[in-house]
Structures are given as structure tokens and as C-alpha cells.
Amino acid sequence: MKFKPLPRLGAPLLPLYASAFLVLAYNFTFWKTFALATGGANLANAPVYAGAFLLLVLLFNAILTLLNFRFVIKPVLVLLFIGASFSTYFMNQYGIVIDSSMVQNVIETDVREANELFSWKMVQTVTILGILPAFVVWKLPLEFRPVRRDLLAKLGIVVFSLLAVAGLLLMLFKTLAPAIREHRELRFLLTPTNMFQATHGYLKRKWATPLVIAPLGTDASRGPKWAASAASGKHTVTLIVVGETARSMNFSLNGYSRDTNPQLARQKDLVNLSNVSSCGTATAVSVPCVFSDFPRDDYTAEKARSQEGLLDVLRHAGFDVLWRDNNSGCKGVCDRVRYEDLSQPVAGDPLCNTEECFDERLLRGLPEMIRNAEKDMVIVLHQKGSHGPAYAKRYPAAFGKFGPVCQTNELEQCSRESIVAAYDNTILYTDHVISAAIDILRAAAEEGKADTSLVYFSDHGESLGEKNMYLHGAPYIISPAEQRSVPMMLWLSQGFRSRFGIDNDCLGARSKQPFSHDNVFHSVLGMLNVSTAVYNPKLDLFHACTRGT
Template identity: 75%
Template sequence: MLTLGASTFLVLAYNASFWRTFFSATGGIRLGNLPVYVGAFAALVLLFNAVLTLVNFRFVIKPVLTALFLGASFASYFMNRYGVAIDASMVQNVVETDTREAHELLSWQMLQTVTLLGIVPSLLVWRLPLRFPPMRRGLFLKLGTVVLSVVAVTALLMLLFKTLAPAVREHRELRFLLTPTNMFQATHGYLKRKWAMPAVIAPLGKDAGRGVKWAAARGRRTVTVIVAGETARAANFSLNGYGRQTNPLLLAQPGLINFRNVSSCGTATAVSIPCVFSNLGRHDYTADKAASREGLLDVLSHAGFDVLWRDNNSGCKGVCDRVRYEDVSRPQPGMPPCGAEECHDEQLLAGLRQAIHDSTRDLVIVLHQKGSHGPEYWKRYPAAFGKFGPVCRTNELEECSRESIVAAYDNTILYTDLVLSKTIDLLRAASAEDDVDTSMLYFSDHGESLGEHNMYLHGAPYIISPAEQRQVPMMLWMSDGFRERFRIDHACLAARTAQPFSHDNVFHTVLGMLNVNTAVYNPKLDVVHPCSRDN
């Protein structure tokens, strides 16, 4: 009786997202579909009951149910509150999120949900006086329960196959929404990938060297800054046609090339950052493949560049393990762009002009932004950038209007506009004063949902993710000296801004624009290659 009751509670209490999608997948709520709904509900209850029966032993069943109720309550809260789904990438996000990011997701609503759906039912289970039959009879009863449950589930699926088969086939997201099976499936997928990662890193691009365009440099150094944005979606950049003026400074930057049709490799930092700095491409990318080989920064090191990663986020996800690393995310005395809890992205530029001046080598510098990371968007920018409002000032997004959430998010883009414009100004000054050729490439790791389709934040499985989480900004700026050195036709590049590109192009574009020769370079994926003279 306990396992049957617990199974019913699991199907009913934690699966609002699943049932909403299921109702929609089967043609919407209508009386004619009642047998399908009842049959699907019964099949899930019986299936859960069969599984729980396998662990229905003294000293085992109560801890198992407690873990299930607590885990399912957390999963249910995030799925219902933010419209997310639970897959291996989401588990990776949880594992790799630092404590400051995790703190932003805490709320009274989460505590209430976990208390009501996790703690209270767990306490009730522990208070139940369970009676277990003798071992032989108990095993017989368990076997009978499992067999009867499986037979009943099979019969129900056969009866409802005509309706369920197309619904499940066309709506694969259902498997990410069914709690608690999604938690086990996602955890298994994450651990499988994690354990498969080899300890030895395979070299990549060891043959990398400078091309012929370096010969006429006359000793001038190069400095290339790659800005890895965070949670910036292309739709909210006025450079891409957004109604609000969120990019006034970039709009006034001469020579800036803005690519308007760019898609990300993933919908979360833990996927997109390792992917974009690898040569795998989205379709061949897996976490274990990326972790088992060197990436773009290693190839640049092989070619003789001094590579630096500056981070104002939660780390580089293994991408920068073999290059210089600076963490500027933690507030220290004398850091004006920093508050009590975190640093704003201008901190990424602190001391950078002097570092460029003092260096004697060609530099590639990666700036990893905090960007527009939610849900506490209002913390991502200084008060002076609160141009749009009123803004949502809580992580409990359900308490805010969608307009206030969007306003806070747009202010983060307005601040990113300043950071990128300051980066260009810094590089322009370095070019003029230090006799170096400079460039900047910016892209965001993924986008963000701001209430469209009742979804918030990011991290949806790519196959079901909305365009808002996949369409990202990307732009390129080069000094006159940089363009002349590498013979890049600015007008030709400007004519390509509407063409479809993706994170797959970044690896090869960086190598191409810096004239790095290596067997792993693919000119077909280099955005700049068609616009380079004397190829």
C-alpha cells in the first residue's frame, strides 16, 4: 500500500509540467481524451509502483522515498517556476555552478515547495508503522506485484498505442519532464560522460605556425581580445533591430561588424564554452570529446601567442586549463567596479591597457563576462545603467511582470554595450600609442528566455529549446593596422553580416584572421576567409 500510494503521489504532485505538455501533445484537454488521460496516469502509477516494489524492504524503502520526495520537489519547483527541463546538461549546470550563482536561485517559494512536497511527505512516511511479511512470503508478494504491474502497463500501452505513440515520438521533451525518472536519466547521462573522460589530453594543432602575412609586420605586435559573453540573446540588441536602444555606444563605433544571424552550440555555459573553443562543432560535440583534447587556446599557444583568460564568471569549464588564468570575479579592496557580492564586467578591463603596453609578445586575451546571467538581472549592472524600468528586483520571477523582467534584462545589455565599447576604445588606443595591431571578437555563449512560451532562464535541451536561447550576438572589430596586415576586406565582411553563422565558425575564424597555419584549420568555416586577399 505504501509503494502504491507513493507512486500515485509522485505522478500527481511533481508532474505539472509533464501533464501540461502531455495534454497539448494529445490534442488538448477534451472529454473524448479522458480514457487516454486515465490510462496514461494508471500506466505511470503502475510503472512507478513496480520499480518501488523492488526496493520495498525494511530499512530501505523509507530512505528511498525520502530521497525521491526531496529530489522531486526541487526538480518540480524549477520546472514549474522557470519552464526548464531536466537533462544531463542541466545536471552538469548544477554541479558546475558556483555558490554565488546558486544563491541567486534560492527563494521563499522554493523553500515552501520543498517543505510542502519534500519534507512533509517524507516525515509522514517516517511516521508510518510498516508491517513486513515473512521473507519468503514477502518475496512472493513482491514478485507478484511487479509482474502484475508490468502486465497491466503493457496492456494499457497496447490499448492506447495509437494515441500515445505519435505524441511521444513528436514530443521528445516529455522524457525530460517526467519526474522523478528525468532525474535518474539525467544523472546517469552526466556521470556516464564524466567517467568516460580520459586523464590524458590529446594534442591538437601541434603543427600550428604563422603564415606568410606575418612577414611584412616589421616587428609590430598583435593583440586580439575574445569576449565570451554570458546569457546575451541577439533579439535584445538594438544592432539587430530591437526596439529599445540597448547599443548606443557600439552603434557609434566605426569599423564594427555585427553578425545578425548566429546560433549557439548549446543553451548553457557548461556546454557552449567548451564547444565554441573546440574544433568539434555542435553536431560532433560531446563533453568527453572536448575534455579529451586540446582546444583553440592550445593551438594559439602552439603558434607562439601568449594566451590569457580573464574570468568574471564561474570558470572556463576546462578550456583555459593550460594557459594563464586570472579570476577577477571576487571583490577586493580598491576595485571600483565591484560591489559587496560581485564585480561588474568593467573589472575585466582593469589593468589591461598596461598589460598590453608591458608585453613583448603577441597576445590573445579572453574576457569571460558575467554578462546578463539571471535571474537577478538587476545585479549585473551599475545603478547608472538602470535606464529601462521599472525593473524586477527579486529572483522570484513569478512576482514580477514580464515587462519588469525584460527591462532589467535590457539594462544588462545596455551595460554590455559599454563594456564592449570600452574594450574597442582600449584596443584603438593601444594600436595608436603602442604600435600594435588589435582586434576584438565578441559572442555570447547562449541566449535567455524571458517568459516566451512560459519559459525563463536557459538550459533547455537543445532539441526543444526556443530560438531565444539559441540565437546569440556576434561582432568583430579590427584596427586599420590589423586589417592591412592580414589583408582583410572590411566591405566584404560587412556584406556577410546577414548570413547564417554559428559557434562552429569561431574556432576557424580566429585562426584564419590571425593567419595561423595548421591542419586543423578549416577555411570553409572561417567567416573572414572569403574576405582575405591573397589567400
């Protein structure tokens, strides 16, 4: 079958048509948000929408005209259309925005996580909005003028377009200025500029990675309480459990209507902190942040990469530090300590399937590890937790208590209730994993093998359809509470509390006070009585409940 040849098009018109197509076809989320920012979609605002549309088309036209050369413009538009189709799919499907953190998530995720985002709807969107327009542009015959006339025409088009943009800005400034100032998320929603802005931000951070890591807490040593308890001859073992995508409002310990924490609710001496905020809304941000000594307001990825973190300070203080991972890596924070990757499926392992392993695998061998410890240990367990959108894959069938559940990663095929049910089952399974970890620590303490403790917190939360948002990764400044409010729990054996003089009742009395990831670095040092100049007692949530401080 032969296709009818496409009509020839004057080359100067291609950037204009492409610009109009970009602004119209890929920016549903942008225009919806813009309408809300300017008083709602109504006839009275039609001139504003028309002016904003024309402004963006002319701005894009000026930029693309600068690239409108033979052998250049077509490859550029092909890449733009295909990239923009992916961008618009994820924004429309999950309510996310495209920023540097999202680019980092895409680049640093593993193949299994990436596969979960694949769906036939994505294929359809990319085909219709990406591949087909790209094919048309590639096959379109263009008529280019002689070089001198072509350059003069380009100059005229760019100057006219920019002057028109300036005029429209002056006319619409009274409306646009407050809308853009009050709705900063608009710059993350405009496709394709959001892709370039986000990629530039990510590469700028990536290329700025220092070659030399500055040491931190090299003065770290055991405090006086270690000498007082040395006669016992028992080691200490502390588990730091890093949850994934768990939001506090779906924990029944925090008042959620479903009983998602039946096992933890029965754990004696558990302290549940119900008012905790995360450092970021994505793993690639929160994990490096929480293990750094920078508070969220002063944190940047560049700073975190430029110096050592909490695990290094503990290593300087003489602890044996181990990171056990069932996720997509530690994002650089465990580069200088022992590391075990438990995420790779093993044939015949009942805790694995063909694609991934369940979080209980993180607990395998822990009793023997504690029993045979020759040094005081800090073990980090990095969960797969509640990572979406395929929530139903995160837990064994026995924990499918709530239902019906969404069994696909194509969330548009599921009711919100079934999505939440699947997510709640992941929390139920996390409840089991943490409770089982506490049982291991309690047994070791009762056998006299070690003084044990556990700290659990999630890296960030998750949107489950609130305001039509799903998943996570929204820029922090505009992120909803569902993506920032995270669970946090503490459990200390009686021997651990006695050794370090920690009052559990006092901790319980502070359970509703506001805390954040900022507290983790200093609280771990405080609970283990590590003396170092980088320790800040004001951020140590144990400090007010520790005798002798």
C-alpha cells in the same frame, strides 16, 4: 504537543501510494505538455489521460516494489520526495527541463550563482512537496509479512504491474507513440525519472573523462603574412570576449526597439553579425564547444575533454594566451593557459559589491598589458553578462535606464515587462563594456603599440517568458530560438586589417549571413593567419574577405 500516531499500513501498499503521489504531485509540467501532445485537454481525451496515469503509477509501483524492504524503502522515498520537490519547483518556476546538461550546470555553478536561485517560494515548495511527505513516510508504521510470503507477494505485484503496463501500452499505443515521438521533451519532464536519467548521463560523461588529453594543432605556425609585417615591430593583441546569456534579439544593432547599443552603434568599423546560432543553451555546453574544433552536430563533452582546443593551438603557434574570468570558470578550456580570476569581490573596489564584481573589472590593467606585451597576445574576457534570474545585479545603478525593473530572483513576483527591462539593462551595460574594450584597443593601435582586434559572441541566449519559459538550458533539440540566437561582433584596427589583408567592407556585406559557434575556432585561426592542418577555411568567416587566400 503530541501528534496522533499514524495508522499502520501494509508494506505492499506503500509503493503504490507513493507512486500515485509522485505522478500527481510532481508532474504538473509533464501533464500540461502531455495534454498538448495528445490534442488538448478535453473530455474526449479523458480515457487517454486516465490510462496514462494508471500506466505510470503501475510502472513506478513495480520499480519501488523491488526496493520495498525494511530499512530501504523509507530512505529511498524520503530522497525521492525531496529531490522531486526541487525538480518540480524549477520546472514550474522557470519552464526548464531536467537533463544531463542541467545537472552539469547545477554541479559546476558557483555558490553565488546558486544563491540567486534561492527564494521563499522554493522553500515553501520543498517544504510542502518534499519535507512534509518525507516526514510522513518516515514516521509511518509499516507491517511487513514473513520473508517468504513477502518475497512471493513482491514478485506477484511486480509481475502484475508490468503485465498491466504492457496491456495499457497496447491499448494506448496509437495515441502515445506519435505523442512521444513528436514531443521528445516529455522524457525530460517526467519526475522523478528525469532526475535519474539526467544524473546518469552526467556521471557517465564525467567518469569517461580521459586521463590523457590528445594534442591538437601542434603543427600550428605563423603564416606568410607574419613575415611580411615583421618589420613593423608591432605586436598583435586580440580580445575574445565571451558574453553570458545575451540573446541577439535584444540588441538594438539587430533591430530591437529599445536602444540597448548606443555606444557600439557609434563605433567606427564595427561589424555586427546578426544571424548567429549557439552550440548549446548553457555555459557548460557552449563554452567547451565553441573553443573546440568540433561542429555542433559532432560535438560531445567527452570529445571536447579528450583533446586540446583553440587556446592550445594558439599557444602552439607562439601566442601568449590569457583567460580573464568574471564568471564561474572556463569549463576546462583554459586549463593549459594563464588564468586570472577577477570574479571575487575585493573590499573597497568600486567595481565590486559584497557579492560579485561588474564586468568592467575585466578591462582593468588592459592598456598596460598591451603596452608592455613582449609577445603577440590573445586575451579571453569571460563576462558575467546577463546571467539570471537576478538580472538587476549584473549592472551598476548608472545603467538602469529601462524600468521599472524586477529587483528579485523570484520572477513570479514580477511582471514580464519588468523582467525584460532588467535584462535589457544588462545588455546596455554589455554594450558599454565592449565599447570600452574597443576604445582601449583603438588607443593602443593609434599610439603604435599594437595591431589590435576584438571578437565578441555570447555563449547562449535566454528565455524571458516566451511560451512561459524563463532562463536557459533547454535541450537543444526542443530549445526556443531565444536560447539559441546569440550576438556576435568583430572589430579590427586599420593596422590589423592591413597586416592580414582583411577587407572590412566585405565583412560588413556578410553581416546578415547565417553563422554559428562552429565558425569561431576556424575564424580566429584565419584572422591571425595561423597555419595548421586542423584549420578549415570553409568555416572561416574571414576567408572570403581576406586578400591572398
